[in-house]
Amino acid sequence: MTASFSDQLLALARPNLAWVCEQLDLFDALVPAGVVSFDRDEPSVTRSGITLRAHVVGTYALDGTWMWAWANESYRDSAFAVRSRELRELGERAGVPELTAPMPDLNHFPDPRLAADHLLLMCMGLLDARGGVICAVNERSRLFMVVDDPAVPRAEPRAARLTRALRNGAGLLPGPALKPVKGWFARHGIDPVYGPGRVEGVLDGGDRVVVALEGEEVTSVEIAGPDGSTPGCGTAGEQELEGARLSPEAPHRTFPRPLLAVAAREMAFSILRTRAMVRYADDHLAFAGRPPLWDEQAGELRFPGGGLTARRLGSYDSEEGWFRWAPGTEDIRDRFREAAGLGPSDAEDLPELSGERLDLTAYGPREAVAVALARTAANVVGQTFTSLGNHFFTVTDERLSGAGEIDLDAAVADIRNGASWLQGLVEQETRDETMRSLAQSYFERLGLQVWHYGQPDFISGVTGLYEVRVYFSPDGTITQVTPGMVMGASM
Template sequence: METFSDALLSLARGHLGGAIEQYSVFQQHVRPGPTRVDHRSGRVWLGDREFTASGELGTYAEDHTFRWAWAKSAVGGTPGAAASARLRDLGLRHGVPEFASELVDLSRFPDPMLAADHLAIIALGVLGVRGMTKFNHGGRAYAFLLVDDESVPVAEPDPGLVAGIVRAAAQMLPGGGARTVVAGYARRHHAALRDTADGMEVQLPDGYRLIVRLDGEYLLDAVVVDAGRGDVDAAPLPRAERIPPFVPDALLSALAAPAAITVGGRGSLRGLAPTAAVSALWWEPMFGDGDVVAVPDRPVAVTEIGGYDTETKIWTWAGTGVPELRELARDHGAAHLAGDRVDLGSSAHPDAVVTAFVAAAAHLRGAPGWAALPDGAGWRYFAITDEAVRPLRTDPGVAALVIETAADLLHPLTDPDSRYATMRAMVTGYFDRHRVPILTFGEPQMLLGQFGLYELRVEFDSTGGILGTRTGMLGQLMI
């Protein structure tokens, strides 16, 4: 599937204007925050607000597939999956395969994540609910939730926004269909609609009119005029409020490359019980002994970095910790991350913060790898300092695996305002560390690393996240 089915496009177009308008109202009235859902009661929480008549639409996974909530054995049939089930019924009734199939494969779309967003907006419009939100639940995966609580206002036409909404709706899906988009918007608001010599006109409340120029099924322009025929100044569509990130953008970009360089040196432990002081560990590197370690079957020397209490969400540096990393945090406006004890309780993804800290700290200490050891309260983290352990070598396959792993680590800590800068710093920093020439002619859609006659292509989505990696002979990936 490289685009949505004709059946979905046909069903969706008449709802797109209303869906985009309602989603904008939802963003204006509902502040983002920590998100959770209770499927059995059909409730969703965003920050400190609780919403009834709500639940899960579905989830988007790193393999670029979307699974509907109704298709999940753990939640299917619950009130929290009821809206998703209504969508399946619509799919069966109207012959829409995307709604009727348990799993929608978006991997062949130019931007699978954007396709998932569009699928969710379409669902909001077709179902006529009052809001939609998504939240990252680890890696590059997202859960999409629908909100239909009466506390969320129903959208009414805003003269400054209507033209932009109709333009966005007409351009969202391929194949034109602008007439259906405009007619659907008029129908949503029970507004009078008439054809004109070069398009359509919608009578809006208070004497305003939406004037649309068309070329067949394609929109050329849309403006709103008042009763005196003066054009109404168009305002940009509202954006969701941005909550300041727990790890500031500048610091995360600075940590990205060190974290990626060392994430491939992560290892597992065996045959050792936790003790008060540890100077050696039985360590097995995650990428295999051949590329990372050249020591006999014996413990390797380590230095403790710090510990994380999973109950209290408190990180504690061991000794003086890693002064270079703590100073880096201070320099980038993150003094709250530089203390002897760091409270991670307000972070949405504390485990990702810890892993990024540990991987970056290991690199800044000159260590090629690191490992974690469970204790009674959580985990203790160690840098591998044994001189016999050499840094991970790279090739296109290893680089692809490391970059994908680092992307899963860093993605939950970013948002669209910071994501590309962070991911770019991660990729270019990794390539620079291994002296891999970087080709940037496709930026920001892609970055290429050249490995002799081979290349690694790192592809980005519309939010700046890493879509995936591809390897092949130089030039062959362009065919």
Template sequence: MNAQFSDALLTLAGPRLLWSLEQLDLFDQLVPLDSTAYDLNTPKAERSGISLRAHQIGALDNAGAWHWAWADGRVSDTPGAARSAELRELGTREGVGELAGPVLDLSGFPDPRIAANLLLTMCLGLLDARGCLVTRNHQQEPVFLITDDPAVPAAAPRAGRLEQYLQVVAQLEVPQLKAVKGWCARHGMEPQYGPGRVSATLPDGGGVTANVTGGRTVTGVSVTGPHGGPPADGGVPEQALGRPALPQPAPDEGMFPAALLRVAARHMALSVRGTGGMIEYAGEELGFVGAMPQWDAGAGLLRFPGGGLRTRALGRYDLAEGWFEWAPGTEDVRARFRAEAGLPADAAVPELDGARLGLAPYAKPESAAVLLARTAANVAGGVFTSLGNQFLLVTDDRLPAPGTDPGAATQDIRAGASWLNGLVPAGTRAETMRTVATSYFEHFGMDVMHHGMPEFLSGMDGLYEVRVFFGPDGTIVNATEGMAFMPGQ
């Protein structure tokens, strides 16, 4: 690393590092990686349909500066920032500058995001937390959270993975022997020392031995089962999630309304293609090379270096505060959405009314906001785009109707389906996800083939085939392209 955390921080966090990594390993097993929503007023985070008590620790800005939540004016007065203040107190008491100051510059590290993840892992140990979560705020900055929900058990010794965890310890240049001692202490094991090794008896009667060179570097770890035999479980015991401290939604609670969901399923992958087509046009005709365009609300233009595209405000959202609202003047867009959903003009539909919509009831708040805006833009015959938390509807008639190809189709269908994940009731999931694929294929004149069902659905484009694969629960799990009817496709 070009930069390094201070000796004071590593001395404080080092003895906790192995079991912090062990705990994080268990957490990711029990609460699988997925998009994460959070509410600092509750405070909670939701991932993989599981709602847990959680707290923001920090956020990383585009310049590589870490902002502690206790000092971040955007969140400092929320209940979800309270535990970060414990780290400030600890840093002040122990003389650890990284913890005591409001901002920590990580720009000197080769990758500030990796450094931020390592810092979060150290914070997990310092707070004796149960897991880490990473998401983004509406400024699109990475946000780092910990959960201390008792539903997540404290990790039992995962001795078979110690060698893997020690690689991270080595990256931080923490004395590995001290980390091993800290791991033993965490699990109530008394280390035993011999020439070039340290060993301990595991709770199940097995043993773990770390070979040590130079008094501090671990060169290998071996694990045995009771009586010296092989460990029956590979040294990784099974553990289960308990009952979360927060109420969990019923299976169909937090889902997208059925009538709107049917429309979204038909339009989401097509909306992704439309956005991709607009970006391609801007690159070819308007000098777009990656820098964010400017939204000129007064002129109604999305400005690129070589010109602008006629654009309307569509809506905006705020995940931290938990709301979405349509822009003024979008009554026509919402009316077309209602009509395609078969809803009477006077039917009460909170998602399409003009009032600010609370996102907290949805299992995936950000996905709900994006589903509404993307679907509405496509139904209205325009193109969806966004700048931060601002949703826009591009209506410029110079944009050509986008085409597709097998490679683009696989990306569009996967991306469109990803926004639906977590918002579709189990009873209609298979049908909804099939609709995502078939609507896309039919729109672009591809023949729909069902010969691979229930494993996959195909779209035929001449000699090429796009296969959309489904999991046992109906979710789209992959999409591939290749020559038609080839077994390896």
């Protein structure tokens, strides 16, 4: 199976790639990266407090699969998926397998997550969209939307932006560089002149753009004004949004970076501790999958065969969207602050640890915020996190100690699950650092040797002849976790 999209899809999408890169460059400048939320009924997307008309095209899951919105029970009958249905109709007319299969598998790509990002760019081009937005819809999947709001202007040529667009558009996907270059000129209504290894055309203002290319690469882009003067597109001002709706009440708060750094170190190992508790309850307390009862007076989680000493940690209301620490958890929250390197003067800026009811509607993935706070706090004090519904507990029972024997398959699951809870909380600029810290900290806590021979693609946790590899995409996202022989093929 080839690590590429089909020839049919590339033939349709490739001519659009350069102008799509240009358009997305403008969109990201006008609608800066920030907390994202969406309204499927309107339909719209809100990013950094700016609300725009948008439609979902698909979702991507951590198992490497893409699901089109027209095939997704959550969206397919809504107005939110109308542009996705247009893509399916286009695929049926042009015989494009990726556009007509309900759930294309992207695992044959070296980086399935990056392939999903590329698929969004192709959708933008095929739908003549004005922007693209990705949102963490829950701890395990991402939602991909195209913006078609007229408040976002169509990108006009600007020197730096068009240079990046022509280079990046040509290099984005396999194929001759001439296709996206021709598509860019056509987008701007220019009838270019073709010569050996070059394409040149004149913009409306008289600027001349000369693109040199070789095979699949744009080797240079030269821009000059009339008679060799300074190009007007190099000094023109930036375009602006025209009538976009501001939404100051939309989600706007991100998970604080000092707390995120602690969560990265603690989350996966906390999941290991919870798994060990379940195993102990199975072996000694006749758990058998039946939820325990909380005995407030005894301070125990009561299983059919006995109890585990515990204390309340906090609670989360999924409908109203709030989280609150339980009374008497000041010591745990103080340890959390210490682990984050924060002093008393920093507490005023951290409502997440204040003890007051925390309004989670200000955040993107609400449940992930609540779980990250509670899990991290329990692990910071060396205890085990568990939950009964939306009530969180920390298990203090001294019979739960140590990580037990090393189980590579379980380690794979711990890292994957830890990363899935954190992925929606991590901003782009800290993703690589955060996710590598998650993997390395887990290995160190488990007593595995950390090997970096696979950097930047992966790091390994090694025990004897075996290792667990954690693979990263270029932006730092954990894309795959696999067990295998040391420096051998993954299992």
